[in-house]
Structures are given as C-alpha cells and as structure tokens.
Amino acid sequence: MKIKVVGSREEITNLSKEDIAVHLAFRPSNKDVFNLVQACPNIKSIEIPSSYHKTMSKSIQMYFDMAGIQLLKGDVWGHRGNLNKYYEVSDSITDKIDQLKKDGKTDDEIVREVTQSSKLSEGMVRFMLKE
Numbered sequence: 190m191k192i193k194v195v196g197s198r199e200e201i202t203n204l205s206k207e208d209i210a211v212h213l214a215f216r217p218s219n220k221d222v223f224n225l226v227q228a229c230p231n232i233k234s235i236e237i238p239s240s241y242h243k244t245m246s247k248s249i250q251m252y253f254d255m256a257g258i259q260l261l262k263g264d265v266w267g268h269r270g271n272l273n274k275y276y277e278v279s280d281s282i283t284d285k286i287d288q289l290k291k292d293g294k295t296d297d298e299i300v301r302e303v304t305q306s307s308k309l310s311e312g313m314v315r316f317m318l319k320e
Contacts, residue, residue: 190283190317191275192236195225204228210316212236212263212276222249226256234316236261263310278317282307286317 193208195201198221204211208229217225217237226232235253237245239262253260282303289299300314309317 190278190320192278192313194274194276198224201225201228206230209233210236210313213241214238216241216244219246219249222252226258232258233320234259234261234313236263236310236313238262238264259312259316261310261312261316263312278309278313282309283317286314290318 190210191208192210192212193204194212194214195204196214198215198217201221201224204225206229209231211225211229211232211234213221213225213235222235225235235258237260242260242262245260250260252258285306286299286303289302294302296315296318299318300311303309303314304311307314
C-alpha cells in the first residue's frame, strides 16, 4: 500500500486521481481539503499529525463522514519527501495483518500488535484492516 505524502498545499494540484491514501504534512485549510478531494476523487483516507487534527473544523469532519473519507491522526516516521513522494507500507506488514486475521485475532489485538512492531499509526492500521 502506498501513502502519498503531501508536504505543501501547492502539491495538491499534482496529485494522481488514483491516490486513495494521503498524508498531509501541513495544516490544511477547508479549501485545501476540498481541493484535495477534487484532485483525488477516489480518496478513502487522509492522515494528518495529531496536533493539526485538533484544529480541523467540525464542518470538514462532517464532510468526511458524509463522503466516507476517514480522517486519521498520525505521522509518517522516517520518510524523506525529497527522495520519494510516497510512503510505502511494506508487504511484510500487510502479510502480518493477513496472518493475524487468519489466526483469529480481533481488530484491536491486530492494531496493538502491528502498531508496536511498525511505525504506522493506529488509525492507518485500522484503515488497512478495512481495505
């Protein structure tokens, strides 16, 4: 799974219509969010740092709920945006999630185990469980 890392509002216009998961590394305005949804009509999740999450307007959060877009809190640790525009979740993590599902683990148990062994946020792991 690839997560598109967007470092500034100027990058929104360059996004692919195929992107379904995006991490915003800046504090987005309502206009930025609407521009993002227009640029990526198939978007399913938007991840922002928890400090920015607290300042998101209630109207944007309601819009996400109505549009079926998950607003996630988290950071993309160790990612160098100047080297790669995407943060790739390794196959070993998705394989681990699949194996834990087969082993009969609950979603909460899977989230706890995967977040402890990876740099993914709890919200992103929950998103991956549904996808």
